[in-house]
Amino acid sequence: MTAFQGNIQPIKLNTSVQQALGKHLLSCYPHEACGVLLGTAAAGGMRIDRYLPLRNVAPDPLHTFVPDPKEWIRALYLEPAPVGLFHSHPHTAPWPSSADIQGLPSLGPEFQIYLIGSPGPKSGEPMCLHGFQILRQQKPSGQLIYKLLQSPVMLC
Numbered sequence: 001m002t003a004f005q006g007n008i009q010p011i012k013l014n015t016s017v018q019q020a021l022g023k024h025l026l027s028c029y030p031h032e033a034c035g036v037l038l039g040t041a042a043a044g045g046m047r048i049d050r051y052l053p054l055r056n057v058a059p060d061p062l063h064t065f066v067p068d069p070k071e072w073i074r075a076l077y078l079e080p081a082p083v084g085l086f087h088s089h090p091h092t093a094p095w096p097s098s099a100d101i102q103g104l105p106s107l108g109p110e111f112q113i114y115l116i117g118s119p120g121p122k123s124g125e126p127m128c129l130h131g132f133q134i135l136r137q138q139k140p141s142g143q144l145i146y147k148l149l150q151s152p153v154m155l156c
């Protein structure tokens with residue numbers, strides 16, 4: 001497991017995954033899009049090679065996301081399990097909101113990557129994508145603390 005102050009490792013994205021994220025973001029607009037990322041830990045960083053879009057069933061999908069529970073459970077049982085979560089911020093910059101941080105404990109330890117995308121500044125421009133590593137630190141009390149550490153996203 002990554003140390004709390006571990007070295008920053010890039011998140012490597014397959015170009016087809018990047019396109020799939022951008023497409024899903026736009027097809028859900030103005031609602032938030034969400035889905036899981038499949039990939040493997042590779043030397044020098046995590047490599048994402050598949051994206052599985054999930055339906056957002058949040059009561060307020062303009063500002064929040066809740067993956068469809070059935071699709072979510074099915075995704076968790078994939079072999080190998082998803083390594084990351086993606087969602088979009090259709091109206092704001094792709095930085096984690098306080099609700100995003102509060103949602104981290106609901107993700108199992110297999111989730112190591114957190115991606116947030118926002119539409120490009122002008123229509124037709126590529127989305128703005130920020131990548132983060134999910135860090136978990138256990139306090140002496142046993143309580144787990146969650147933190148997102150920004151990591152460069154590299155296309156490959």
Ligand SMILES: [Zn+2]
Pocket residue numbers: 087088089095096097100116
């Ligand atoms: Zn968010």
